Each structure stands twice: as structure tokens, then as C-alpha cells.
Amino acid sequence: MTDKTNAASGETTDFGFETVNKNEKEGLVRGVFDSVANRYDLMNDLMSAGIHRLWKRFTIELSAVRPGQTVLDIAGGTGDLAAKFSRLVGDNGQVLLADINDSMLKVGRDRLLDSGAVGNLHMVQCDAQMLPFPDASIDCITIAFGLRNVTDKDMALRSMERILKPGGRLLVLEFSKPVNPIFEKIYDTYSFRVLPLMGQLFNNDADSYRYLAESIRKHPDQDTLLGMMEDAGLVNCEYHNMTGGIVAVHRGIKA
Amino acid sequence: MxxxxxxxxxxxxxxxxxxxxxxxxxxxxxxxxxxxxxxxxxxxxxxxxxxxxxxxxxxxxxxxxxxxxxxxxxxxxxxxxxxxxxxxxxxxxxxxxxxxxxxxxxxxxxxxxxxxxxxxxMQPDWEAPLVGVLGDVAGHQLANLLRQIFQWGEASSKSFRRQLSEFILEEGRLSPPAAELEYFYQEIDSLVLKVDRLESRLKRLAQRLKTPAR
CATH class of the missing domain: 3.30.1050.10 (SCP2 sterol-binding domain)
Structure with a gap:
């Protein structure tokens, strides 16, 4: 229904620095992640020099997840957050690893099985804009480096707010805007020169990594995203800049 | 936070x-x-x-x-x-x-x-990871060597501190010994006490002089 409306109206959105029809973005993003899925973790380590582990660890600390809770990790990709949540919620809790991309989910599933994270973990292939879960059913939602790839971010945030239990929390870990202008210049050079080169060298795919850099620039900055979360109905919203604002983790509570 | x-x-x-x-x-x-x-x-x-x-x-x-x-x-x-x-x-x-x-x-x-x-x-068994990597014989020998180096380092550090203290106090006379300092502080305490007593006697005397004779 929504797709048809968008196609008819010819609504557009950004795909990196390109402007595409809203209906096309999902397929284009899928193409990018199909291409990078197999070497996603390796590339994350290479591109961030391993710092992404620190960003994710701090996000997990902020989640304050307790045993017995239900956690949804959207755009969970290869499941590194889900594996840690699986240990935190224990046997009485459950972790739902959701991703729109089946290639990423397959890599995540295999990795989690290999690491022994089973029993309280479930995989769901779904769209963050239309989450297939009952209202007020989830204690904590995390979306790490996924929101910028979502076509309609406001719709996704509203969908997340809907399924959170009152008092439940949403954590959005995402690339953001560096706070120091000089640092931003260096970061820009790294993103547009070094990242595609690394993509070409290690994954034989410069375009996907160019898209990653472009999509980061098109993503809302810290304060804009904070406003979007408040507009979605979340309260006590706040954010923490990490590594000079390259990444920010936003947190909001369901009223 | x-x-x-x-x-x-x-x-x-x-x-x-x-x-x-x-x-x-x-x-x-x-x-x-x-x-x-x-x-x-x-x-x-x-x-x-x-x-x-x-x-x-x-x-x-x-x-x-x-x-x-x-x-x-x-x-x-x-x-x-x-x-x-x-x-x-x-x-x-x-x-x-x-x-x-x-x-x-x-x-x-x-x-x-x-x-x-x-x-x-806490007493971690540092030999265990070495044995795990190098095997029983080489690991044990290396652990012994490291233990001796640590013991030598510890003994040298203690000896250095003692000798440095002796040099500062005895040879260089850069700082007074603890006993000398203790005696000095006792003397100061005693002097403070005597001054306090003298001060109160003077106050009493001044009070008597102010009071008219009967």
C-alpha cells in the first residue's frame, strides 16, 4: 500500500549523494550489503581500526539490559551485539536479531551458531519501518549503524517506539558529525579517499564503500536525530559523542 | 555519568x-x-x-x-x-x-x-601461559629466568632505596635523620609549652597590676 503510494507520487530519497525513488533505495542498499556481507566484520575492523568494538560496548553498557528481558537488535548484521545481549538476558530472556538483508542474517546466524550463542536467540528478516512485533512487547531496541540505510527514518523510529514497552529504551548507534572542524576535514579525506581504496583492495568493491561514506554525510547530525526521536514520541532523549563525534549513541525512553 | x-x-x-x-x-x-x-x-x-x-x-x-x-x-x-x-x-x-x-x-x-x-x-601462576606456548621444559626455564630477574629487580630496588636514604641522611647530610628530627620536634613542643605558661603568668601579673590594692 505504502510502496504503491510512493511510486505513484514519485517520492524521492537519498542513496549516498544520489537522489533515487523511495522504492528503489531498499534494493540498492540490499545490493551494497549483499556485496559486503562476507567480509563485513573484517572491513569494520580495518576501517575503524577496531574502535567499532568500543562504540558497541559502550552502547551495550547504556542499554542496562537485565536477565529475563527481551531485546531487539535491528540491522543486527553479523550479530556481534546480539551475541553479547544473549549472554546478558540469560535463559529467561530473549534476543531478536533483525535485518532486512538475508545475506547479512545468514552470516550472523552462522557466526552466532559457531560461537555457541543459541537458545535465547531468534532471527527475523524484517523492515525497520514496519516491525512485525506486537505493541509494547520489547524492553530494549538497538540499531547500530543501520538507521542511515533506512528509507524513511521517521517511520522507522515511530515503529520502534510502538513496540517498546513503557520504560523501554531505544539506542541508536550511528555515524554522526565530528565536533571539531579540522578533525572533520581529516575524517572527510579518510572517508572519501581511503575507504573506497580499502574496499577495492580487500573486497574488490570500491562503490559499496563509497556509498557508506556518502550515506554517513547524508545522515542527520546529532541534534537533528535527537529531535526526530522526540518527534517519534520518545522521552528523556540524549546522546553521547564518541571519538570526536565520528559516532554518536542516542538514547530515548518510551513514555 | x-x-x-x-x-x-x-x-x-x-x-x-x-x-x-x-x-x-x-x-x-x-x-x-x-x-x-x-x-x-x-x-x-x-x-x-x-x-x-x-x-x-x-x-x-x-x-x-x-x-x-x-x-x-x-x-x-x-x-x-x-x-x-x-x-x-x-x-x-x-x-x-x-x-x-x-x-x-x-x-x-x-x-x-x-x-x-x-x-x-593474589598469586597468579605466570608459568602456566609460558608452558602453554613454549612447552614444559622451555616454558619452565623461561619462567625461572623471569622469576630470578624479578627477584633481582625487587632486591635491587630495595637496596637502592636503602642506600639512597643512607646517602641523603648520613653521607650527604642533605636531610636530618628521623631521630634528630624527632628530638627537634620534642624541643619545639617543650618550648611552645614553656612560652604558653609564661604568657599565662604574664597575663595574670598584668591582671594583678590593673586591680587596685585593697
Whole structure:
């Protein structure tokens, strides 16, 4: 229904620095992640020099997840957050690893099985804009480096707010805007020169990594995203800049 | 909440410290078991200059989790400045320093003392990882060599401190010996006492002179 409306109206959105029809973005993003899925973790380590582990660890600390809770990790990709949540919620809790991309989910599933994270973990292939879960059913939602790839971010945030239990929390870990202008210049050079080169060298795919850099620039900055979360109905919203604002983790509570 | 520092940097430091502590505990199963008995203990370490808050959470498996953010109720909270913490880490008797220093302890101090005792008693088996990598013979020989180097280092450090102290006090006469200082302080105390007595006598005398004779 929504797709048809968008196609008819010819609504557009950004795909990196390109402007595409809203209906096309999902397929284009899928193409990018199909291409990078197999070497996603390796590339994350290479591109961030391993710092992404620190960003994710701090996000997990902020989640304050307790045993017995239900956690949804959207755009969970290869499941590194889900594996840690699986240990935190224990046997009485459950972790739902959701991703729109089946290639990423397959890599995540295999990795989690290999690491022994089973029993309280479930995989769901779904769209963050239309989450297939009952209202007020989830204690904590995390979306790490996924929101910028979502076509309609406001719709996704509203969908997340809907399924959170009152008092439940949403954590959005995402690339953001560096706070120091000089640092931003260096970061820009790294993103547009070094990242595609690394993509070409290690994954034989410069375009996907160019898209990653472009999509980061098109993503809302810290304060804009904070406003979007408040507009979605979340309260006590706040954010923490990490590594000079390259990444920010936003947190909001369901009223 | 640590709002003044980059969470990624704090997390990196804590991850490294946590990894080292837990590796040490793996090499000392007895201490790990003792630590497991304290499972659920949350120790908050608060430093006001620089402003920093760190939490140490004891996990049921006998491991320690260090984090810059914790929503659990703290069993005990220690507050102080960086100097106080540095004095604690370099103290010969940390328990005495902890009690006598300016560090403020809020909450139940029993788990804190238990943790301190556990750290003091810890004896990691450093030979185990070497044997694991190099084999029984080479690992044992290297461990012996390292043990001798550490013992030599410890003995040399003690000897150096003693000789430096002797040079400063006896040979160079750069600082008076402790006994001489003690005698000097006693003399000062005695002088202060005498001056106080003299002052009160003079006051009494002045009072008598002011009072008209009957």
C-alpha cells in the first residue's frame, strides 16, 4: 500500500549523494550489503581500526539490559551485539536479531551458531519501518549503524517506539558529525579517499564503500536525530559523542 | 555519568584493565573462586579531579566487569582526588592508607575490604601461559629466568632505596635523620609549652597590676 503510494507520487530519497525513488533505495542498499556481507566484520575492523568494538560496548553498557528481558537488535548484521545481549538476558530472556538483508542474517546466524550463542536467540528478516512485533512487547531496541540505510527514518523510529514497552529504551548507534572542524576535514579525506581504496583492495568493491561514506554525510547530525526521536514520541532523549563525534549513541525512553 | 570525557577512550582503558585483571584471575583460580563469592558487588570509584566515575561489577563466574556506566545500586562508593588514589596504589599497606587517607567511603565497606584482601593475596601462576606456548621444559626455564630477574629487580630496588636514604641522611647530610628530627620536634613542643605558661603568668601579673590594692 505504502510502496504503491510512493511510486505513484514519485517520492524521492537519498542513496549516498544520489537522489533515487523511495522504492528503489531498499534494493540498492540490499545490493551494497549483499556485496559486503562476507567480509563485513573484517572491513569494520580495518576501517575503524577496531574502535567499532568500543562504540558497541559502550552502547551495550547504556542499554542496562537485565536477565529475563527481551531485546531487539535491528540491522543486527553479523550479530556481534546480539551475541553479547544473549549472554546478558540469560535463559529467561530473549534476543531478536533483525535485518532486512538475508545475506547479512545468514552470516550472523552462522557466526552466532559457531560461537555457541543459541537458545535465547531468534532471527527475523524484517523492515525497520514496519516491525512485525506486537505493541509494547520489547524492553530494549538497538540499531547500530543501520538507521542511515533506512528509507524513511521517521517511520522507522515511530515503529520502534510502538513496540517498546513503557520504560523501554531505544539506542541508536550511528555515524554522526565530528565536533571539531579540522578533525572533520581529516575524517572527510579518510572517508572519501581511503575507504573506497580499502574496499577495492580487500573486497574488490570500491562503490559499496563509497556509498557508506556518502550515506554517513547524508545522515542527520546529532541534534537533528535527537529531535526526530522526540518527534517519534520518545522521552528523556540524549546522546553521547564518541571519538570526536565520528559516532554518536542516542538514547530515548518510551513514555 | 562521565560527561566530560570521550566514552570510547574510557571504554578502551577499562577494557584493557578488565582484560588484564581477568587474565590474572584465570591464572589464579583460588582468587577467582573467592571473587565469585562476592558476586553482585558493585563498587563505584569516583574521582573528582579529573571528574571520572568507574564501576567494577563482580560477575558470578569470578570475573570483574569494568564499566563507565552502571544503573545497578552500588554496594560501596569510594570518592577522592587523583592524588588520593595514586597514594593508595603506591602504598605499602593499602588497607591502612584506605582508612587513613582523604578517600571517602560510602556504603558497606565489607566487600571493599574483601576485595582489597583478595588483591593482596593474589598469586597468579605466570608459568602456566609460558608452558602453554613454549612447552614444559622451555616454558619452565623461561619462567625461572623471569622469576630470578624479578627477584633481582625487587632486591635491587630495595637496596637502592636503602642506600639512597643512607646517602641523603648520613653521607650527604642533605636531610636530618628521623631521630634528630624527632628530638627537634620534642624541643619545639617543650618550648611552645614553656612560652604558653609564661604568657599565662604574664597575663595574670598584668591582671594583678590593673586591680587596685585593697
Amino acid at each position: 562521565n560527561t566530560h570525557h570521550d566514552p570510547a577512550i574510557i571504554t578502551a582503558v577499562l577494557m584493557a584493565a578488565e582484560g588484564a585483571i581477568n587474565r590474572g584471575l584465570e591464572l589464579d583460580p583460588a582468587s577467582a573462586r573467592d571473587l565469585a563469592d562476592l558476586s553482585g558487588t558493585v563498587l563505584a570509584i569516583e574521582c573528582w579531579a579529573p571528574a571520572l566515575e568507574v564501576f567494577a561489577i563482580v560477575e558470578p563466574e569470578g570475573r570483574l566487569h569494568l564499566t563507565p556506566y552502571c544503573e545497578q545500586a552500588c554496594s560501596v562508593r569510594v570518592r577522592g582526588g587523583l592524588n588520593d588514589y595514586l597514594a593508595l596504589t603506591t602504598a605499602e599497606d593499602p588497607a591502612v592508607t584506605l582508612i587513613n587517607s582523604d578517600l571517602e567511603i560510602i556504603g558497606n565497606s565489607a566487600p571493599l575490604i574483601a576485595l582489597q584482601t583478595l588483591v593482596a593475596k
